[in-house]
Amino acid sequence: MNKSNLFIEQIPVGSYKNFSYFVADLDSRDAALVDPAWELQSLLSRIREKNLKLKYIINTHAHFDHIQGNAEIKQKTGAKIVMQKLSLAMKDIGVDDGDELKLGEEVTLRFIHTPGHSPESMCIKVNDFALMTGDTLFIGECGRVDLPGGDANALYDSFEKLHSLDPNLIVYPGHDYGKTPFATLAEELKTNYTLAKMSREEFVKFMNTP
Numbered sequence: 001m002n003k004s005n006l007f008i009e010q011i012p013v014g015s016y017k018n019f020s021y022f023v024a025d026l027d028s029r030d031a032a033l034v035d036p037a038w039e040l041q042s043l044l045s046r047i048r049e050k051n052l053k054l055k056y057i058i059n060t061h062a063h064f065d066h067i068q069g070n071a072e073i074k075q076k077t078g079a080k081i082v083m084q085k086l087s088l089a090m091k092d093i094g095v096d097d098g099d100e101l102k103l104g105e106e107v108t109l110r111f112i113h114t115p116g117h118s119p120e121s122m123c124i125k126v127n128d129f130a131l132m133t134g135d136t137l138f139i140g141e142c143g144r145v146d147l148p149g150g151d152a153n154a155l156y157d158s159f160e161k162l163h164s165l166d167p168n169l170i171v172y173p174g175h176d177y178g179k180t181p182f183a184t185l186a187e188e189l190k191t192n193y194t195l196a197k198m199s200r201e202e203f204v205k206f207m208n209t210p
Contacts, residue, residue, distance in 0.1 A: 004106070005025055005026040005027045005104070005106050005107070006023075006024075006025070006026070006106070006107055006126070006127055006129060007022070007023070007024040007025075007026050007031075007050075008021065008022070008023050008024075008126065008129075008130055008172070009021065009022040009046070010172055010181060010182065011042075011043070011046070012176055012181075013037070013038040013039040013042075013043075014037060014038030014039065014065065015038075016038075016065050016175065017175045017176040017177060018035065018037060018038060018065055018066070018174065018175055018176075019035070019172065019173065019174060019175065019176060019181070020033065020034060020035050020036050020037070020038070020039075020043060021033070021034040021035065021132060021172060022034075022046065022047075022050070022052065023103065023107065023109065023126055024050070024052055024103060024107070025103040025104025025105070025106055025107040027104050027105065027106070028053070028103070028104030028105070029050075029051055029052050029053045029104075030052075030053050030055050030102075030103040030104045030107075031047070031050075031052035031053060031054050031055065031056075031103065032054070032055060032056040032057070032058050032079075032082075032101075032103060032109065033047075033054055033056070033057050033058070033073060033079070034058045034059075034060065034124065034132055035058075035059055035060055035066040035067070035134065035174060036057060036067075036069035036070065036073050037064070037065050037066050037067060037068045037069045038065075038068075038069065040069045040072050040073060043069070043073065044073070044076055044077075047077065054073070054077040054078075054079040055079055055080065055103065056079055056080055056081075056082050056093075056101060056103075056109075057070055057073050057074060057079045057080070057081045057082065058082045058083075058109070058124065059081070059082070059083045059087070059089070059091075060121065060122060060123070060124065060132065060133070060134025060135065060136070060174055061084070061087070061117065061118045061120055061121040061122070061134050061135060062083060062087045062088070062089040062118065062120055063118065063135070063147075066134065066135075066174065067089055070089075070090070071090075080092040080093055081093070082094075082095060082101065083095070083120060084096070084111070084113060084120040084121070084122045085120075086115075086119050086120040087120035095111045095122070096111070096113065097111065097112060097113035097122075098110070098111070098112075099111050106127075107126065107127060108126075108127055109124055109125070109126060110124070110125040111123075111124060111125075112124075112125060112161060113158075114133075114134075114136040114155075114158035114161060114162070115151060115154040115155070115157075115158060116136060116143065116145055116150065116151055116152065116154045116155025116156075116157075116158045116159075117134075117135045117136055117142075117143030117144065117145060117147070117150060117155065118135075118147070118149045118150065119149045119151070119154075121134055121135065121136050121143070121158075122134070122136075123136055123137075123162075125165070125169070128166060128168075128169070129169065129170065130169060130170045130171075130172055131162075131165065131169040131170065131171050131172065131185060132172045132173075132174075133171055133172065133173050133174065134173070134174040135173075135174045135175065136155070136158060136162075137159075137162065137171060137173060137188065137192070137194075137195075138173045138174070138175060138177045138178055139171065139173055139177065139178025139179065139180055139181070139182065139183050139188065139192070140177070140178040140179060140188075140191065140192050140193075141177055141178065141192070141194060142155070142159075142192070142194040142195075143155075143174075145207050145208070146208075152203065152204040152207035152208055153200065153204055155203075155207065156200050156203045156204065159194075159195060159203075162185070162195070163189065163195070165185060166185070167184065167185045167186035167189060168184060168185070168186065169184065169185045170182055170183070170184055170185075171183055171184065171185050171188055
């Protein structure tokens with residue numbers, strides 16, 4: 001998807017219905033690759049085909065199905081690995097809530113710490129156009145909280161952050177679990193039952209009920 005000089009490509013990969021993403025500034029060709037874990041040769045080929053200069057490998061969180069391609073992509077491209085600073089996985093840059101990185105002159109990646117699915121989960125706001133949500137939010141669903149480090153209380157606070165964002169942002173999730181591969185945040189706020197307004201107590205009970 002292009003918007004002026006912003007390039008975003010959503011790529012289905014692997015057997016777990018994962019999405020990897022390229023984000024680039026088309027003027028400078030500076031690019032980031034989000035959540036590379038599967039089909040790495042195809043992703044590397046795409047870098048060459050699009051003549052991209054990969055500066056960053058960014059992980060929305062540190063579960064294996066989002067990071068296991070990091071080392072090979074870094075070795076082949078020299079890109080720096082970027083994760084939320086709480087992550088214990090190997091990284092070159094640790095980012096905190098509100099930190100930003102630039103691709104070229106016009107593309108800004110702003111990091112929003114959204115724990116709940118895991119302590120280091122984060123979303124990536126791309127300009128005023130897109131929101132890459134990893135496993136925090138899917139289309140029509142949300143990430144589970146019953147894995148190690150999961151926390152329904154934290155996810156409640158993370159969803160409060162999402163409620164405050166521009167509803168015109170396009171949500172790009174970490175997995176293809178919904179009826180569409182992406183949707184606007186406004187559509188998700190209207191139709192995603194996990195984002196329905198409820199008290200903290202109601203939400204925690206709901207998320208922790210098998």
